[in-house]
Amino acid sequence: MTGPGLRERKKQRTRDALLRAALELFTTKGYEETTVDEIVEAVDVSQRTFFRHFAGKQEAAFAMQEMVEARFMRALRERPAGEGPLAALRGAVLGSWDAVGESIEAIVPVELHMRTYQMIESTPSLLAVHMRRSIEMEEQIAGVIAEREGVDLATDSRPRVAVAAFSGVMRVTGRMWGAGEDISVASIRAITETYLDHLGPALAEDWREH
Amino acid sequence: MTGPGLRERKKQRTRDALLRAALELFTTKGYEETTVDEIVEAVDVSQRTFFRHFAGKQEAAFAMQEMVEARFMRALRERPAGEGPLAALRGAVLGSWDAVGESIEAIVPVELHMRTYQMIESTPSLLAVHMRRSIEMEEQIAGVIAEREGVDLATDSRPRVAVAAFSGVMRVTGRMWGAGEDISVASIRAITETYLDHLGPALAEDWREH
DNA sequence: GAGGTTAGAGTCAGTCGCTGACACTTGACA
DNA sequence: TGTCAAGTGTCAGCGACTGACTCTAACCTC
Structure with a gap:
């Protein structure tokens, strides 16, 4: 002890x-x-x-992201089994934003972390690494989703495809947030919620119906 | 002259x-x-x-990609107005693969280009750049889609969301192709087609129905 | 066709990210 | 208390990339 x-x-x-x-x-x-x-x-x-x-300058830039992502993965695994794939993902992201303080405040203030995130979004070389990192995470997420739904990741492409679509939306979210004025956690949380709501309608064949 | x-x-x-x-x-x-x-x-x-x-070592690695992407954008713009967003995107990608020879053969053989693509997919630092580049292209694609559908990109998030989902699938496609044995154009074309077919079903709330 | 102009290529010196090898200091632990 | 080793400092060097300068040869004009 x-x-x-x-x-x-x-x-x-x-x-x-x-x-x-x-x-x-x-x-x-x-x-x-x-x-x-x-x-x-x-x-x-x-x-x-x-x-x-x-390992390099870049790794320092992503050290906090890594902690937050680990938290997200845990949150996802703890989602109620009854939720569908997208509902579980949605719950885990929003929950992670609500708890971002606990994830990181022991090391850096939340405000500095948000500024860092925005810097990543606006620095080309870092944005590139950010994208690759989220792809690596996608693979993990797909694994969790496949397990939740009881399907085989090797033969069923739906987990990967669903996660890819979800991650695509997360990416747009980050971009839009980073381009805006409001750097707060509340802001990105709200944008995330809105964009996730739009996923279904956006994939409908005829947008004029809505 | x-x-x-x-x-x-x-x-x-x-x-x-x-x-x-x-x-x-x-x-x-x-x-x-x-x-x-x-x-x-x-x-x-x-x-x-x-x-x-x-501009750097990386730029050389992506020089051919750039030509192919330019062709894709042109193909997308030339799609019949009647098609919905996803149908147009689908047609443009598949058409681009069919015509990849014309895009690049004046400079490098198609076979070398496919090997290059696979190398990009399997080299972390290049994969990162590849991802960033596709994001930049997403923005352009979203613009074209918004125009086709007659909606305003500034107020309507559906173009970006639809394109994000589509691009997500393209990313998975590239990954799966790069990880496989068959490096041919026919192979990636087939994978693309399959995965795009899975997008709709994968986003359904309950996968057990299907 | 001679002669000035300039784009493209070469040379050189220097910065920055990053690594391997070796030496030193100081907690850890018997 | 003495040994061990983890964490750090120092130094030398590589590879990507840049700025400043020079040189060469395609170009354009008269």
């Missing part, structure tokens, strides 16, 4: 400090304009130390 | 040679394992010349 030792705590402190410094610099100066040397200078460690904690 | 002059033709020749050398090296040695120095050595030009023709 002694918890992590002094060495471990020191290491964690260094990592957290690097992360905060990096995100603060990224969101104020811009990602491309921030050099690793500037980050390590702010924390007063060597460049090598940065690369021991993070 | 004299066409491009000698200078212009020389320039184009250098570019084409660089492109072919790059794609050949990328697909045989691997993208990350290929250095720009190796590419320029194969063509016997200076490194600086490479960077005058391509």
